Amino acid sequence: MERIPILKMGSFLLVTIQVDMHDQLAMNLQEDLTNRISATGARAVLIDISALDIVDSFIGRMLAGIAGMAKILDAKTVVVGMQPAVAITLVELGLSLDGIHTALNVDRGMALLRNSLELSDDEDLGAELANES
Amino acid sequence: MNHEELQIRTQSDIVLVRKAVRELTAKLGFGLTDQTKITTAASELARNTLEYGLGGHLEMETLKNDLGKSGIRLTFIDQGPGIADIALALTDGFTSGKGMGMGLSGSKRLMNEFTIDSEMGKGTRVSVTKWK
Numbered sequence: 001m002e003r004i005p006i007l008k009m010g011s012f013l014l015v016t017i018q019v020d021m022h023d024q025l026a027m028n029l030q031e032d033l034t035n036r037i038s039a040t041g042a043r044a045v046l047i048d049i050s051a052l053d054i055v056d057s058f059i060g061r062m063l064a065g066i067a068g069m070a071k072i073l074d075a076k077t078v079v080v081g082m083q084p085a086v087a088i089t090l091v092e093l094g095l096s097l098d099g100i101h102t103a104l105n106v107d108r109g110m111a112l113l114r115n116s117l118e119l120s121d122d123e124d125l126g127a128e129l130a131n132e133s
Numbered sequence: 134m135n136h137e138e139l140q141i142r143t144q145s146d147i148v149l150v151r152k153a154v155r156e157l158t159a160k161l162g163f164g165l166t167d168q169t170k171i172t173t174a175a176s177e178l179a180r181n182t183l184e185y186g187l188g189g190h191l192e193m194e195t196l197k198n199d200l201g202k203s204g205i206r207l208t209f210i211d212q213g214p215g216i217a218d219i220a221l222a223l224t225d226g227f228t229s230g231k232g233m234g235m236g237l238s239g240s241k242r243l244m245n246e247f248t249i250d251s252e253m254g255k256g257t258r259v260s261v262t263k264w265k
Contacts, residue, residue: 020151022144023180054151054169056176057235085169093173093239094225 004029006036012113013037013075016048026062034069044113045070048106050081060095067100076116077101080109135195141179141209142188150179150191154207157193161203163265171205171263174240178209178259181236185229186211186257196262204245204264212256219249 002025007014013036015029033045045066049055055063067077078101082090090097103109113119137157139150154175158168175191182189189211196204216222223241228234237259241247246262 020148022148024144053155054173054176056173056180057239058176058180083169085166088166089169089173089243092170092242093177094235094242095239 002028003032006032008036008040008042011041011043011117011119012110013040013042013045014048015045016051018051020052020054021059023058026059030062030065030069033066034073037070037073037075043075043117045075045077046106046109046113047077047079048081048109049079049086050083050105052086053083055082055086055090055095057093057095060090060097063100064097071099076113078103078109078112080104080106135193137193139191139193140188141182141190141211144183147176147179147183151176153193154205157195158205161195161205161265163205163263167263167265170243171207174243174261175207177236177240178207178261181259182209182211182257185216186213189213189256196264198264202264204262206260206262208258208260210256210258215253215255216249216251216257217253219251223249 004015004017004025013033015033036042037045047063063079070077080103082102101112103112139153140146141150151172155168155172158171163171179191189209192208192210194206196206198204221227223237225238226234240261244261244263248260251257
């Protein structure tokens with residue numbers, strides 16, 4: 001089955017969405033991420049959506065779902081890299097993405113997560129770097 | 134004017150609809166923000182066609198008004214169960230399915246013109262237009 005790869009870096013999980021997701025793929029990502037948080041004990045999830053040229057209500061709901069489930073599993077989620085046109089459209093569509101932390105880019109997203117987890121700059125950069133897709 | 138038809142039978146068709154609408158809006162010279170709004174509205178409406186209308190099709194037309202302004206019209210047609218209460222269906226946050234209930238009302242906000250016709254047991258036809 002088609003999957004979006006999830007990278008583990010220290011206590012962080014990183015996802016870059018680079019394809020136009022059909023709905024099932026979005027649902028798979030939600031399930032995979034939740035499983036990975038549980039299996040790895042990750043404290044934070046960073047989702048890069050800079051390659052997404054639309055976020056509709058389905059994808060918005062999927063992102064909110066990830067953030068909600070991650071929170072219950074004691075992990076913080078940040079969504080980074082939203083294109084300006086996507087942000088304008090989301091607001092007009094009526095989606096406020098409540099409960100989702102966002103940051104302008106990956107750097108700021110990582111800083112936000114480190115800050116909120118009270119980690120130092122290199123603390124999350126464990127020696128392990130796994131890529132399981 | 135230009136006229137194209139796309140089937141909406143599977144989730145992958147929604148992705149194809151987004152791609153086709155994006156390409157056509159770019160070809161018509163819509164700015165990036167409008168391209169994104171139109172494509173997002175198309176995605177919402179195509180999902181409605183699939184989920185509530187049990188599949189159907191999209192008609193894409195390019196338009197030109199009297200003032201020479203160009204536009205795009207997207208008409209989503211299904212032969213599904215129809216919508217019992219259109220006013221209710223157009224309310225923000227109302228959903229009879231698993232969505233967030235922003236599809237119809239949100240698409241209406243993203244486009245310039247919006248019409249909906251529905252008959253119980255016959256199907257639904259949603260038409261949206263955006264002018265440049």
